[in-house]
Amino acid sequence: MxxxxxxxxxxxxxxxxxxxxxxxxxxxxxxxxxxxxxxxxxxxxxxxxxxxxxxxxxxxxxxxxxxxxxRHPDVLAAVREQLGTLPTSTRSLANPVAAHAAARLAEYFQQALPKVYFGLNGADAVEVAVKLARMATGRTRVVAVEGGFHGKSLGALALTHSPLYRRGLLGTAVDVVHVPADDPDAVLREVRGGEVAAVVFEPVQGENGAAVLSVDVLRRWCADAARHGTFTIADEIQCGLRRCGERSVALAAGLPVDAVLVGKPLGGGVVPLSALVCSEELYAPLSADPFLHSATFGGHPLSCAALPAALTAIEExxxxxxxxxxxxxxxxxxxxxxxxxxxxxxxxxxxxxxxxxxxxxxxxxxxxxxxxxxxxxxxxxxxxxxxxxxxxxxxxxxxxxxxxxxxxxxxxxxxxxxx
Ligand SMILES: Cc1ncc(COP(=O)(O)O)c(C=O)c1O
CATH class of the missing domain: 3.90.1150.10 (Aspartate Aminotransferase, domain 1)
Structure with a gap:
C-alpha cells in the first residue's frame, strides 16, 4: 500500500x-x-x-x-441534484425520476424487455422475479443451477446453491431443484411435468469463482423452458452491465430470456439499486395490480437519479x-x-x-x-x-x-x- x-x-x-x-x-x-x-x-x-x-x-x-x-463524478452530481430537490418519494404522487429511470433501463436493453421493477439489493430482484413467475404461471417449482448464487434473503436463498448459507433453512419458502450447469437435458427433465414456473441462471456465476456457463446449454434450456410454458430468468446482478463485456450476457448471446436481473453497479457504486427487467407476460400480475409486490424504498428517487448517469458512464x-x-x-x-x-x-x-x-x-x-x-x-x-x-x-x-x-x-x- x-x-x-x-x-x-x-x-x-x-x-x-x-x-x-x-x-x-x-x-x-x-x-x-x-x-x-x-x-x-x-x-x-x-x-x-x-x-x-x-x-x-x-x-x-x-x-x-x-x-x-x-464516487464517480457524474453519478455524484446526479444524486446530489436529487438530494437538493426531492430525495424521498411520497409514494402517493407519481415520481418522474423513477419513471425516467425505468424507461432508460428498458431502452438500455433495446426494448427487448419493456417492464421494470426496482429494488435495492440483488435479492429483491430475485425475489420479485420468482414471485411473478409463480403468480403468472400458477406453478410453484423453480429450477436453479448448481454453483449459483442469488442472495441470502429466504426466498433468494432457496435458489442459492451453497449449503454453507442454506443449512437449517431449507424448505422455507420456495420449492427449488438445482441442476448441473453442464447438463443440456436437465431443464427438459424438470419442466416436462408442467410444474415449473421459472428457470433461473447466472450466465457467468460470480460467487462460484467466475464460472462461465455454456451458451449452447443455456440456449437449449431456454428453448425447453419456453416449450413448456416456463419462464427463463438471467441473473446478471454480477456479470451484467458490461462487467463481462456486454450490457446483458444473455441478450447479447441471443438467448430468448423472459427477464434479466441487474444490481450492484446499477446505482453507479454510489447508491443501492437493483432491477428486474422483463417481458409483459412475466410482469402481467404487477400490471394488473402494482400492490401485489411493493416495498417502501422501491424506486427510491436518490437511487433512480443515479441510474441514467451510471449507464451513460458505463457505456462511455x-x-x-x-x-x-x-x-x-x-x-x-x-x-x-x-x-x-x-x-x-x-x-x-x-x-x-x-x-x-x-x-x-x-x-x-x-x-x-x-x-x-x-x-x-x-x-x-x-x-x-x-x-x-x-x-x-x-x-x-x-x-x-x-x-x-x-x-x-x-x-x-x-x-x-x-x-
Ligand atoms: C448473481 C447474484 N445474484 C444475486 C445476488 C444478491 O445480491 P445482494 O447481495 O445485493 O442481495 C448476488 C450477490 O452477490 C449475485 O452475485
Missing part, C-alpha cells in the same frame, strides 16, 4: 473494531482488522480507497459494486473495458505460468476473473497478503479456493500492471510460507 506522508492511524479505528465486535459481529471485526492491518476504510476515489492510517489500496473487489470505481467506458480485459488476460497468463505450483487455473471473462489456487487455505492466505500489500479482491462465497478479481471499468493499464506486481509478490510470499 502507498502511505500518504504525515498521516497516522487515528485512535478511532480501534474504537471502530470494538463497536463492530460488540454490536455487529466479532468475526467481521477480525476479518476487517486482518484486511486493513488494523486500519479501517475512510474514503474512496476511482479505483482507490484510503485507509485510516493514510495508506491507499487498489480496489479490485467490493463484490462487483464499484464497476465505475468510487465499455470499449476501454474491453482493452482492460485483454491486458488482464496477459498478466494472468504470466502469473499462472510463473506460479504453477500454487495456481491451479484461471477462470472467468471480461472484468470478472477468478484465480484458482491449489486449496482454500492458499487462496485465503493470498487474499490477506494482497490486502496488506494494497490490492483489495473479493473471495468467492461458493468456491473458497478461488480468488476473484473485479477491476473497475475506470481502472487503467497502469493499475492492472500494479495489481499484477502485487499479485506476483503476494503469491510468492504464500509459496515461501508453504501455504
Amino acid at each position: 502507498t502511505t500518504a506522508p504525515g498521516t497516522a492511524a487515528p485512535a478511532a479505528s480501534a474504537d471502530t473494531f470494538d463497536l463492530i465486535r460488540r454490536h455487529l459481529s466479532p468475526r467481521l471485526a477480525l476479518t476487517g482488522s486482518f484486511a486493513g492491518r488494523g486500519a479501517t476504510e475512510v474514503s474512496g476515489d476511482g479505483c482507490r480507497v484510503t485507509l485510516s492510517d493514510g495508506r491507499t489500496a487498489l480496489d479490485f473487489g467490493s463484490y462487483a459494486v464499484t464497476l465505475l470505481g468510487h 467506458a465499455a470499449e476501454h473495458g474491453g482493452r482492460l480485459a485483454l491486458a488482464l488476460d496477459a498478466v494472468l497468463d504470466q502469473l499462472a505460468s510463473k506460479h504453477g505450483e500454487l495456481i491451479a487455473g484461471l477462470r472467468g471473462t471480461g472484468l470478472l476473473r477468478g484465480i484458482d489456487f491449489t486449496s482454500p487455505a492458499v487462496a485465503g492466505s493470498v487474499v490477506i497478503e494482497l490486502a496488506g500489500a494494497g490490492l483489495l479482491v473479493s473471495p468467492c462465497l461458493g468456491r473458497p479456493g478461488t480468488v476473484r478479481l473485479l477491476p473497475p471499468l475506470v481502472s487503467t493499464g497502469a493499475d492492472i500492471a500494479e495489481a499484477a506486481d502485487i499479485l506476483d509478490t503476494a503469491i510468492g510470499v504464500a509459496a515461501r510460507r508453504g501455504a
